[in-house]
Amino acid sequence: MRGGQRAAIVLIGLIVAAVVLSMLHNTGASVPVEGLVLRVVEPVRSALTTVASGASRALADLERFGEMREENAALRVEVAELRAQAARLSDAESENERFREALAYLDENPELELVTARIVGRDSLDMLDTIVIDRGASSGIRVGMAVVANGGLAGRVTKVTDATADILPVHSPQSTVSVLAQGDDATADGTLDGTNGADLVMRHIDAEAAIMVGDPVVTSSLGGSLPRGIPVGRIVAIEVSPTSVLRQAIVEPLVQPERLDVVQVIRGQTAGA
Amino acid sequence: MVSHLGTAARGARWLPSPGTLAAALFLALLALVQTSVLPYFEILGAQPSLILVSVVILATMQVGTRALGWGFGGGLLVDLFSAAPLGTNALLFTLIAYVAGGGFGGVDRANLLIPVVAVALATAVYYPSALLALQLQGIDVAWEAHLPARLWPAIVVNLGASAVLYYPVRVLERWTHGRPIPTFRGVR
Numbered sequence: 001m002r003g004g005q006r007a008a009i010v011l012i013g014l015i016v017a018a019v020v021l022s023m024l025h026n027t028g029a030s031v032p033v034e035g036l037v038l039r040v041v042e043p044v045r046s047a048l049t050t051v052a053s054g055a056s057r058a059l060a061d062l063e064r065f066g067e068m069r070e071e072n073a074a075l076r077v078e079v080a081e082l083r084a085q086a087a088r089l090s091d092a093e094s095e096n097e098r099f100r101e102a103l104a105y106l107d108e109n110p111e112l113e114l115v116t117a118r119i120v121g122r123d124s125l126d127m128l129d130t131i132v133i134d135r136g137a138s139s140g141i142r143v144g145m146a147v148v149a150n151g152g153l154a155g156r157v158t159k160v161t162d163a164t165a166d167i168l169p170v171h172s173p174q175s176t177v178s179v180l181a182q183g184d185d186a187t188a189d190g191t192l193d194g195t196n197g198a199d200l201v202m203r204h205i206d207a208e209a210a211i212m213v214g215d216p217v218v219t220s221s222l223g224g225s226l227p228r229g230i231p232v233g234r235i236v237a238i239e240v241s242p243t244s245v246l247r248q249a250i251v252e253p254l255v256q257p258e259r260l261d262v263v264q265v266i267r268g269q270t271a272g273a
Numbered sequence: 274m275v276s277h278l279g280t281a282a283r284g285a286r287w288l289p290s291p292g293t294l295a296a297a298l299f300l301a302l303l304a305l306v307q308t309s310v311l312p313y314f315e316i317l318g319a320q321p322s323l324i325l326v327s328v329v330i331l332a333t334m335q336v337g338t339r340a341l342g343w344g345f346g347g348g349l350l351v352d353l354f355s356a357a358p359l360g361t362n363a364l365l366f367t368l369i370a371y372v373a374g375g376g377f378g379g380v381d382r383a384n385l386l387i388p389v390v391a392v393a394l395a396t397a398v399y400y401p402s403a404l405l406a407l408q409l410q411g412i413d414v415a416w417e418a419h420l421p422a423r424l425w426p427a428i429v430v431n432l433g434a435s436a437v438l439y440y441p442v443r444v445l446e447r448w449t450h451g452r453p454i455p456t457f458r459g460v461r
Contacts, residue, residue, distance in 0.1 A: 006338060007338050007341065007371065007374070007375070010338040010341050010342075011341055011367065011368075011371045014341055014342075014344075014345045014363075014364075014367045015364060015367065015368070017345070017360075017363075018345065018348075018360040018361075018363040018364035018367065019360065019364070020360075021349070021352075021359045021360035021363065022358060022359060022360030022361065022364070022410070023360075024359065025358050025359035025360060026358065026410070030359055034353060034359065037353055038353065038354075041301075041305065041354070044305060045305060045308075045309045045354070048305055048306070048309040048310050049309045049310075051310075052309060052310040052311075052312075052313040052314070053313055055313070055314075056313035056314060059314070
């Protein structure tokens with residue numbers, strides 16, 4: 001038999017076998033044999049599949065590494081934006097609170113003509129630590145007027161333009177304000193100087209004056225530039241100088257200038273107040 | 274020295290020769306890898322058909338009916354290990370082995386381009402044929418989804434697989450059959 005004929009016969013035989021197998025499969029007759037073969041190779045297939053799927057996952061992770069880095073960077077940006085947003089919301093809430101406090105001060109002092117202004121600039125390079133507000137002469141603001149915030153003295157107006165005004169905060173070393181320390185039974189005059197630090201110094205206190213730590217300090221009418229009775233802070237320490245008959249006190253201010261967003265300028269007092 | 278396992282086991286003719294067993298194990302291993310491992314590693318959206326490539330390489334390499342046996346056995350293993358109806362790949366691979374062996378029977382077998390061209394052509398024929406065979410058995414086949422997108426990638430990956438499988442198939446054929454195989458460097 002020639003090779004070609006033999007191959008054709010084998011081919012026909014195999015085709016017939018394949019067709020028969022297909023028919024057996026379709027009728028379900030081959031299922032037990034198929035099941036037996038698959039049961040035998042199942043452990044090998046299972047092991048191969050486990051290894052392959054693990055390797056595939058590792059490869060996929062490797063491929064995703066760059067993508068994950070980009071995603072990570074994008075998420076970092078998003079987190080930063082959300083944090084900034086949260087901070088802005090917090091600032092807004094804080095600002096609202098300060099507005100409410102300012103309005104409360106207005107309610108408590110109906111005789112005072114107050115102009116509410118927003119801080120729009122801080123001249124941090126200026127040795128005077130000037131604060132700029134968005135109200136000026138057009139709002140009736142004049143140099144020397146007292147500026148309050150959060151229920152306490154924040155500073156006084158030192159310069160006015162039509163639309164803005166500069167404020168010298170009480171904590172500035174250039175600031176000097178006439179004040180009264182209000183004890184339980186008596187008061188003591190003095191001058192309150194800024195130190196550029198957190199606390200203020202009340203100087204020139206009479207040695208005999210009955211003041212104590214915790215006493216409130218308010219503006220006095222001495223000098224005439226500021227209305228009397230504006231809260232400034234409270235005494236946290238009293239110092240006695242051996243070379244002087246006068247004493248000085250450390251005053252914790254009510255207003256922290258660095259936290260200010262909104263202030264009120266006391267324009268004057270209403271008639272009849 | 275080359276051992277001729279095929280002739281060494283002629284004593285017990287009722288048993289498969291060691292060469293046949295080695296070929297069967299090789300095919301089984303390829304079928305397992307093809308159906309259990311390669312699906313996790315698609316290349317260009319396609320998987321190499323190791324059995325098809327091996328059958329075609331063998332068919333271009335030898336004169337005789339062993340490639341038909343490889344085609345039938347390999348196809349049967351693929352049918353068993355995959356979701357294909359039994360007999361589908363067995364029939365297709367047998368036909369492809371016959372055509373590949375007969376079509377390239379008269380050409381210079383030392384030419385390395387022969388298996389490359391044969392694998393590419395076989396792949397191009399196999400994919401639509403397999404879809405047709407499945408459709409004839411009542412299985413819903415999405416021709417548009419499968420054929421245009423997968424045929425060219427399949428040809429490329431099968432050519433890649435042929436570069437990997439050519440040498441092992443040649444060694445196996447030489448080891449099991451014992452006949453010298455023509456190569457591009459001469460008869461070895």
